[in-house]
Amino acid sequence: MSFIQIENISKKFDGVTVVDNISQDINQGELFAILGGSGSGKTTLLRMLAGFERPSSGRILLNGKDMTDLPPYQRPVNMMFQSYAVFPHMSVAKNVGYGLVKENIKKPEIDHRVEEILALVQLSSFSNRKPNQLSGGQLQRVALARALIKKPKVLLLDEPLAALDKKLREQTQFELMNIQHELGITFILVTHDQEEAMTLASRIAVMNEGKFIQTGTPTEIYEYPSNRFVADFVGSINLFEGIVATNDSNATQVKTDALGLLAASPDARVNVGETLWVAIRPEKISLSKKTISSTDINSVKGAVWDLGYYGNHCVYRIKTDNGTYLQVTTQNQSRATGLDINWKDEVHLSWDPACCMVLRE
Amino acid sequence: MKQRSYFVTTAMFFGYAFLYVPIAVLVIYSFNDSSIPTVWNGFSLRWYSALFENEQIINAALLSLKIALISATLATFLGTLAGLALTQTNTFKGRLLFTGLIAAPLVMPEVITGLSLLLVFISSEQLIGWPDSRGTLTIIIAHITFSMAFVAIIIQSRLATLDKSLIEAATDLGAHPFRVTLDITLPLIAPAMLAAWLLAFTLSLDDLVIASFVSGPGSSTLPMVIFSKVRLGVTPDVNALATIIITIVGLGVVISGWVMYRQEQRTIRRVQQP
Ligand SMILES: Nc1ncnc2c1ncn2[C@@H]1O[C@H](COP(=O)(O)OP(=O)(O)OP(=O)(O)O)[C@@H](O)[C@H]1O
Numbered sequence A: 001m002s003f004i005q006i007e008n009i010s011k012k013f014d015g016v017t018v019v020d021n022i023s024q025d026i027n028q029g030e031l032f033a034i035l036g037g038s039g040s041g042k043t044t045l046l047r048m049l050a051g052f053e054r055p056s057s058g059r060i061l062l063n064g065k066d067m068t069d070l071p072p073y074q075r076p077v078n079m080m081f082q083s084y085a086v087f088p089h090m091s092v093a094k095n096v097g098y099g100l101v102k103e104n105i106k107k108p109e110i111d112h113r114v115e116e117i118l119a120l121v122q123l124s125s126f127s128n129r130k131p132n133q134l135s136g137g138q139l140q141r142v143a144l145a146r147a148l149i150k151k152p153k154v155l156l157l158d159e160p161l162a163a164l165d166k167k168l169r170e171q172t173q174f175e176l177m178n179i180q181h182e183l184g185i186t187f188i189l190v191t192h193d194q195e196e197a198m199t200l201a202s203r204i205a206v207m208n209e210g211k212f213i214q215t216g217t218p219t220e221i222y223e224y225p226s227n228r229f230v231a232d233f234v235g236s237i238n239l240f241e242g243i244v245a246t247n248d249s250n251a252t253q254v255k256t257d258a259l260g261l262l263a264a265s266p267d268a269r270v271n272v273g274e275t276l277w278v279a280i281r282p283e284k285i286s287l288s289k290k291t292i293s294s295t296d297i298n299s300v301k302g303a304v305w306d307l308g309y310y311g312n313h314c315v316y317r318i319k320t321d322n323g324t325y326l327q328v329t330t331q332n333q334s335r336a337t338g339l340d341i342n343w344k345d346e347v348h349l350s351w352d353p354a355c356c357m358v359l360r361e
Numbered sequence B: 001m002k003q004r005s006y007f008v009t010t011a012m013f014f015g016y017a018f019l020y021v022p023i024a025v026l027v028i029y030s031f032n033d034s035s036i037p038t039v040w041n042g043f044s045l046r047w048y049s050a051l052f053e054n055e056q057i058i059n060a061a062l063l064s065l066k067i068a069l070i071s072a073t074l075a076t077f078l079g080t081l082a083g084l085a086l087t088q089t090n091t092f093k094g095r096l097l098f099t100g101l102i103a104a105p106l107v108m109p110e111v112i113t114g115l116s117l118l119l120v121f122i123s124s125e126q127l128i129g130w131p132d133s134r135g136t137l138t139i140i141i142a143h144i145t146f147s148m149a150f151v152a153i154i155i156q157s158r159l160a161t162l163d164k165s166l167i168e169a170a171t172d173l174g175a176h177p178f179r180v181t182l183d184i185t186l187p188l189i190a191p192a193m194l195a196a197w198l199l200a201f202t203l204s205l206d207d208l209v210i211a212s213f214v215s216g217p218g219s220s221t222l223p224m225v226i227f228s229k230v231r232l233g234v235t236p237d238v239n240a241l242a243t244i245i246i247t248i249v250g251l252g253v254v255i256s257g258w259v260m261y262r263q264e265q266r267t268i269r270r271v272q273q274p
């Protein structure tokens, strides 16, 4: 039996289905991320877990106990709000200790635990400050400390790092992971930032239009997306529509309009004659001025059409002779003032069929 | 900055003069030494001391203060409850209906409010024998009824700008909805409650019409006493009294305005913060 069981949860607002029959098990101590675009129903799902919305149908079980009908103040679940929701009229210490006061814990014990948790989020010297004297990042840590102090069984985080700048966000991501590791609390994190989901989560659910499209580890989601939507949503990918020509245990070959016959890693589920997509990640393609591939398959000629320099890597857009565009990323491994491959250069592209997959809609 | 046209400046000057010259004249003449109100005869405070020897006026002033204090406090209490209830009404139609109903007394002519309250008191006396006569109690009740509407509107508009996630966060941390109201909602709307109290206080102190309807023998409020005195001819001690009232009411309005302004500034600052 899993720690959290979400069973056929749906939510309708005025007849519009926002969360559509989701079932999912989440394990104890896991950092589970829900990744989805704007309006996909992430917040609504999280609010049902916290108890702020009642599901239109379905159940939520925690440790085998049904908590669908429990009000928020009776659930062993705490939430960190996207807007932080730090109480403006209370000091940092009062904010953080609020959850304990409601548990009738004695004052010395409260003070002790507040101190402890403030040390954990590195805010010890701020305990007497009022929220309007804190920066965004500090407020965010107050909100985190306040949600953690009750040692909830589950911590829900709604886009916790959205308001932070890139540097602080990365730093806080590691802090979050450490804290999660240290306290062993189950985290359920909602985000629309796929990098954040990738770095933090042990498992990711990709959500669209109220449904979980795929659930898996970050690697599974990235390398083995279950369909075109997931592949397209997580990371960048080159997609070519085509018809399956041959399919055996060596390779699945697809006839595409854009690039002719392409070979992908074998997939027993597809049938010859079926229309689907061949997908290849930009970093899996090798780029060279000379011919590198001995075979004709999965090998294309083109010219550099567009080029983005990101310091550690480059993103190329290659236009083939018949006008198809491909995206390729390369690592900048050597230190040089100019790039090997530059605008308008003639290039050869090739990739291993094993890195290439076939996807349905 | 754009140059203001002479026309606008002149219009503004006359507009404000129209508003404030009568008050200024009244204040100035309250320091007049002459017993004929319209002839200036040098500065003196004799009308102020005369005022403090006039038992009728002192009693009326004390009664007015007492009524204002009690009715403002109770109106703030009830109006706040009404405001809280209104924001917790879930359906949009229901909220619209009740907001409309609570705002109606604001636009009701005072004569009608006064008359209807009088009718209520009379019939209630006949039916259940309470209130057994009209006087201080009925004035207090009447003042609560009409100032409560103002309080509810002020509280409701403050609650509408309150960040809902604060309430949810407190609930999430294990606080029962009632505790949330005490711990979070009330402290955050306290400045609005103070402003509402001050408004209710000045409204009660000001009121002549409604009080005239529902008062009884021996319970004349200050405005009623002034009005009856003035009908017999203006005496300079009324000027002095009016000056004192203007000062009190003015202070009330300024303080409540200032409190609300500060609240607004704080909200703006919070919104601008990430
Ligand atoms: N209380 C509500 N009443 C009616 N519709 C709602 C309500 N709350 C959310 N919705 C609708 O449900 C849909 C999903 O909203 P939700 O907030 O769950 O999206 P989200 O995935 O969190 O998006 P974002 O990334 O933008 O936060 C939206 O179309 C929204 O308009």
Ligand SMILES: [Mg+2]
Pocket: A042, A043, A044
């Ligand atoms: Mg959201």
